[in-house]
Amino acid sequence: MSIRDLVLEEIRNVAAEQDKTLPPLTEGLALLESGLDSLCFAILVSRLEDATGRDPFSSAKASEFPHTVGELIAFYEPLHA
Amino acid sequence: MPDAATLRGLIALGGAGAREISTRDHRLDLADFAARSAFGAARRRFAGRSVVLAVGDMAKAAAALIDLDGLARRILLCPPGFEAEKIAGAAALVEADGLAYDDEIAPPLTLDVALPVRLPLAPREADDAPRLATEWVLPTSGTSGPPKLAVHTLQTLVGAIAPAPLQQWATFYDIRRYGGLQIFLRALSGQGSLRLASPAEPIEGFLDRLGELAITHISGTPTHWRKAMLSGATGRISPQYARLSGEIADDGVLAGLAAAYPHARIEHAYASTEAGVVFSVADGRAGFPADWLTRSGAVELKLVDGALRVRSSRRALRLLGPGAPALTDADGFVDTGDMIALRDGRGYFVGRRNGVINVGGAKVHPEEVEAALNSLASVRAARVFARPSPITGAIVAAEVVLSDPTAAGRELEREIIAAARRRLPAHMAPAYIRFVADLPMTDAGKLRRHG
Numbered sequence: 001m002s003i004r005d006l007v008l009e010e011i012r013n014v015a016a017e018q019d020k021t022l023p024p025l026t027e028g029l030a031l032l033e034s035g036l037d038s039l040c041f042a043i044l045v046s047r048l049e050d051a052t053g054r055d056p057f058s059s060a061k062a063s064e065f066p067h068t069v070g071e072l073i074a075f076y077e078p079l080h081a
Numbered sequence: 082m083p084d085a086a087t088l089r090g091l092i093a094l095g096g097a098g099a100r101e102i103s104t105r106d107h108r109l110d111l112a113d114f115a116a117r118s119a120f121g122a123a124r125r126r127f128a129g130r131s132v133v134l135a136v137g138d139m140a141k142a143a144a145a146l147i148d149l150d151g152l153a154r155r156i157l158l159c160p161p162g163f164e165a166e167k168i169a170g171a172a173a174l175v176e177a178d179g180l181a182y183d184d185e186i187a188p189p190l191t192l193d194v195a196l197p198v199r200l201p202l203a204p205r206e207a208d209d210a211p212r213l214a215t216e217w218v219l220p221t222s223g224t225s226g227p228p229k230l231a232v233h234t235l236q237t238l239v240g241a242i243a244p245a246p247l248q249q250w251a252t253f254y255d256i257r258r259y260g261g262l263q264i265f266l267r268a269l270s271g272q273g274s275l276r277l278a279s280p281a282e283p284i285e286g287f288l289d290r291l292g293e294l295a296i297t298h299i300s301g302t303p304t305h306w307r308k309a310m311l312s313g314a315t316g317r318i319s320p321q322y323a324r325l326s327g328e329i330a331d332d333g334v335l336a337g338l339a340a341a342y343p344h345a346r347i348e349h350a351y352a353s354t355e356a357g358v359v360f361s362v363a364d365g366r367a368g369f370p371a372d373w374l375t376r377s378g379a380v381e382l383k384l385v386d387g388a389l390r391v392r393s394s395r396r397a398l399r400l401l402g403p404g405a406p407a408l409t410d411a412d413g414f415v416d417t418g419d420m421i422a423l424r425d426g427r428g429y430f431v432g433r434r435n436g437v438i439n440v441g442g443a444k445v446h447p448e449e450v451e452a453a454l455n456s457l458a459s460v461r462a463a464r465v466f467a468r469p470s471p472i473t474g475a476i477v478a479a480e481v482v483l484s485d486p487t488a489a490g491r492e493l494e495r496e497i498i499a500a501a502r503r504r505l506p507a508h509m510a511p512a513y514i515r516f517v518a519d520l521p522m523t524d525a526g527k528l529r530r531h532g
Contacts, residue, residue, distance in 0.1 A: 017498060017502070030313070031311060032283070038307075043476060046512060055471065065307075065310055
């Protein structure tokens with residue numbers, strides 16, 4: 001599964017578990033307008049860490065955090081430093 | 082801090098400039114309190130009473146506090162989300178005989194004198210009741226069992242506040258919790274205004290509003306700040322001062338704030354409802370200088386078995402209720418339960434001694450979650466622990482021994498999470514489950530905790 005598909009699938013899984021309704025997941029969608037709250041993001045990041053073995057949030061400055069779905073996918077791409 | 086005696090006195094200290102407290106939905110002009118009240122002419126009916134304050138919008142809480150301080154014998158300050166059952170339990174402990182409730186919400190209980198908090202303010206009578214040293218009763222943020230109530234007075238609450246030049250304050254906090262209450266009192270004793278969030282106001286909208294109002298000083302938890310950075314809207318404000326408290330501030334969030342606000346002074350503060358404001362750290366690094374553990378002064382620290390104890394005049398006076406434990410040890414130190422690790426001349430907060438998990442500022446007792454999991458037919462035993470999270474500090478994780486070990490799988494994991502969510506608030510339900518064959522016990526036959 002590509003990183004992109006993995007990230008989108010986990011977003012949908014977490015939203016379903018937490019009873020959140022998602023708008024269509026486009027690259028440009030702002031994460032904060034996705035309907036997910038801080039707890040959902042925390043769960044999402046832990047699931048992605050389990051799936052990819054990486055937690056880019058912990059090594060990044062908070063000011064470098066992604067703001068959109070596209071940036072979130074890029075954040076987990078292997079080339080991301 | 083000069084002796085201002087009551088909140089009205091505190092406001093007067095700050096001077097007569099144009100000052101207000103505002104949420105998105107309400108605006109309080111502080112000068113109006115001289116002749117008006119959120120209870121109108123009925124305000125004096127609370128004289129000498131022990132009053133439960135349970136409202137929605139923070140502007141109403143602020144107005145009622147200003148009205149009640151010095152008039153009521155006690156104020157029980159109910160934080161948002163304090164359920165009716167907890168309000169009733171706490172009301173009994175404070176011997177409540179008055180209720181200040183939100184005019185837009187049904188009263189949560191019945192008491193002798195019940196008055197709605199209404200905005201805008203309405204004309205009131207002149208002050209003729211004797212001025213009391215009102216006790217402020219704050220529930221601590223624990224989530225299980227009967228609420229633990231800490232008794233403060235205005236004097237203990239303002240102990241860390243020094244006279245300051247003009248500051249325009251905002252906070253992500255709720256002013257009904259200790260961290261937010263400190264900002265409320267700072268703003269009232271200063272010369273400026275205070276901007277607060279309305280219930281369910283999106284963070285970007287709040288930051289936009291704060292930007293238009295040109296706030297200069299702002300506080301929140303590390304989780305609030307991470308969320309603000311995640312929103313990409315930190316640039317809507319340009320504060321001179323940004324403060325973090327309520328959770329452990331790590332180097333990541335401090336560096337993020339320093340990058341977002343390169344010209345601001347950034348401090349992380351350590352405080353608790355029981356111990357009061359303990360210290361603020363302004364050097365941009367996580368933790369605090371270890372030599373603070375040995376210095377003398379208004380606030381003294383010591384470590385006992387790795388946990389921080391604090392002796393301070395800003396602490397609560399006592400805990401309330403029959404059978405409430407003593408607040409301090411024999412030497413007058415409050416045991417915070419916060420574990421400290423010493424490394425390279427610095428003290429670092431590493432978690433709670435009793436294993437309470439802090440999920441974005443909300444405390445979760447593992448035992449409560451374990452009880453919910455253990456009530457499921459598919460679960461034989463559960464152990465709940467914190468999994469570190471760069472977003473909320475921690476999330477709740479569980480190790481589960483199944484009744485039928487062959488049933489283990491992603492499907493059952495989802496079922497158990499969903500079942501826990503039906504029984505518990507979202508932040509308490511495990512986000513992550515690991516199936517294990519057995520759970521370790523201590524010699525005393527108790528579940529062995531992580532760490």
